[in-house]
Amino acid sequence: MAAEEASGGIQIHPMEQFTVxxxxxxxxxxxxxxxxxxxxxxxxxxVVIVLFALGTRRRALVPSRTQSIGELxxxxxxxxxxxxxxxxxxxxxxHILTLFLVIVTANLLSLIxxxxxxxxxxxxTVTLAVAVFVTVTVMGFVKHGVGFLKLFWVSSAPAxxxxxxxxxxxxxxxxxxxxxxxxxxxxxxxxxxxxxxFAGFAVVAVISPVSVLAISAMYALETIVAIVQAYVFxxxxxxxxxxxxxxxx
Amino acid sequence: MSSEPITxxxxxxxxxxxxxxxxxxxxxxxxxxxxxxxxxxYFVVAKIFVPRVSAVLAERKASVTNDIAAAEExxxxxxxxxxxxDKALAEARAEAQSIAAxxxxxxxxxxxxxxxxxxxxxxxxxxxxEKAIAEIRASAVExxxxxxxxxxxxxxxxxxxxxxxxxxxxxxAARMKG
Numbered sequence: 001m002a003a004e005e006a007s008g009g010i011q012i013h014p015m016e017q018f019t020v021x022x023x024x025x026x027x028x029x030x031x032x033x034x035x036x037x038x039x040x041x042x043x044x045x046x047v048v049i050v051l052f053a054l055g056t057r058r059r060a061l062v063p064s065r066t067q068s069i070g071e072l073x074x075x076x077x078x079x080x081x082x083x084x085x086x087x088x089x090x091x092x093x094x095h096i097l098t099l100f101l102v103i104v105t106a107n108l109l110s111l112i113x114x115x116x117x118x119x120x121x122x123x124x125t126v127t128l129a130v131a132v133f134v135t136v137t138v139m140g141f142v143k144h145g146v147g148f149l150k151l152f153w154v155s156s157a158p159a160x161x162x163x164x165x166x167x168x169x170x171x172x173x174x175x176x177x178x179x180x181x182x183x184x185x186x187x188x189x190x191x192x193x194x195x196x197x198f199a200g201f202a203v204v205a206v207i208s209p210v211s212v213l214a215i216s217a218m219y220a221l222e223t224i225v226a227i228v229q230a231y232v233f234x235x236x237x238x239x240x241x242x243x244x245x246x247x248x249x
Numbered sequence: 250m251s252s253e254p255i256t257x258x259x260x261x262x263x264x265x266x267x268x269x270x271x272x273x274x275x276x277x278x279x280x281x282x283x284x285x286x287x288x289x290x291y292f293v294v295a296k297i298f299v300p301r302v303s304a305v306l307a308e309r310k311a312s313v314t315n316d317i318a319a320a321e322e323x324x325x326x327x328x329x330x331x332x333x334x335d336k337a338l339a340e341a342r343a344e345a346q347s348i349a350a351x352x353x354x355x356x357x358x359x360x361x362x363x364x365x366x367x368x369x370x371x372x373x374x375x376x377x378x379e380k381a382i383a384e385i386r387a388s389a390v391e392x393x394x395x396x397x398x399x400x401x402x403x404x405x406x407x408x409x410x411x412x413x414x415x416x417x418x419x420x421x422a423a424r425m426k427g
Contacts, residue, residue: 015267015268015269016269018268018269019272020272020275020278029275029278030278031277031278031281032278032281033278035275035278035282037279037282038278041282041283041285041286042286044286044290045286045289045293048290048293048294049293052293052294052297052298053293053297056297056298056301056302056305057301059301059304059305059308061308061309061312063305067305070298070302071302071305071306074299074302074306093299094291094295094299095291095295097294097299098287098290098294098295099287101290102286102287102290121270121279122270122271123270123275123276123279123280123283124279124280124283127279127280127283127284128283185270189270
């Protein structure tokens with residue numbers, strides 16, 4: 001590897017952290033095998049239950065701190081949906097909220113040293129993006145029938161341009177899940193890979209102070225990225241869903 | 250690439266271009282557990298979290314609305330009380346003014362009565378005094394007449410003439426009128 005050669009024997013494997021491996025022995029990976037990733041997914045569920053189910057169990061009129069966090073997330077996503085798509089789309093509020101809470105929790109948990117970055121896995125983000133894509137497409141046809149195809153027919157453009165634009169719109173529609181999933185996984189992967197690279201260089205005593213400082217600075221940046229990317233993924237899901245509800249241009 | 254012995258999925262991934270995420274043998278497992286995670290989280294969010302927070306927010310909104318209504322009621326009452334106070338104050342002021350005017354009128358009447366009484370007394374005293382003076386003057390005239398009569402009688406006697414007392418008296422009276 002290039003890094004090994006450049007630093008003369010330092011072993012840096014920035015991508016190794018993304019390996020999904022069976023946790024309880026064996027090298028066989030069945031669909032049900034409990035892996036390092038499974039454990040961190042369970043941690044996500046545990047955090048969601050503690051913060052959002054247990055944190056609100058008192059239903060206090062004057063909220064406790066954990067209840068405030070829950071109300072904040074609740075209001076944040078609810079306003080996002082209402083602002084973008086109107087109150088009709090609140091049918092999907094629990095789904096969108098679930099999406100956001102899982103992604104943001106997974107991203108923040110991945111900042112714990114020795115943890116696993118669930119959202120750096122394309123398998124995960126592609127599944128989520130395809131789920132959004134399928135939901136949007138199905139909802140579009142359910143709500144508008146063939147009229148959903150107006151999404152691709154730019155009625156405000158000159159008539160001659162419309163067929164061309166329709167092809168472009170159609171292509172961009174099918175590219176959505178790709179960009180949607182790669183944006184999230186790519187951001188998370190890049191951040192964690194850079195952590196690993198800096199950490200690898202910290203083995204050399206001369207470089208280690210720089211390395212530690214760089215990791216500290218990166219950590220702050222990655223905290224923002226963790227939240228912002230969760231927000232971006234969620235808001236794009238809402239924007240796409242809005243197309244299903246209001247397909248006209 | 251490293252020449253270490255290959256063990257497990259990591260090395261499979263290394264072989265597929267350095268990105269373990271692109272090792273598609275793990276995808277089935279990942280997607281299965283992701284679906285489980287999403288379903289459990291969805292259940293927690295949709296069945297527990299959202300209804301609770303909705304209820305709390307609705308309750309808070311209702312209680313805030315109630316509090317505002319109560320505050321407006323209290324404000325209205327305060328304004329009513331202020332109006333009543335202002336009214337009472339104005340009434341009291343008017344009453345005070347009427348009492349003052351009444352008192353002034355009473356005092357004026359008393360002063361007038363006292364003045365009239367004093368004037369009447371003064372007039373009575375004056376009349377009395379004038380009467381007394383007149384009496385004194387009358388009695389003084391009588392005394393003078395008597396003295397004059399006596400003196401005239403003595404003078405006439407001194408001249409040796411014999412004069413009748415009545416005639417002297419009549420003559421003195423005639424002179425004094427004169």
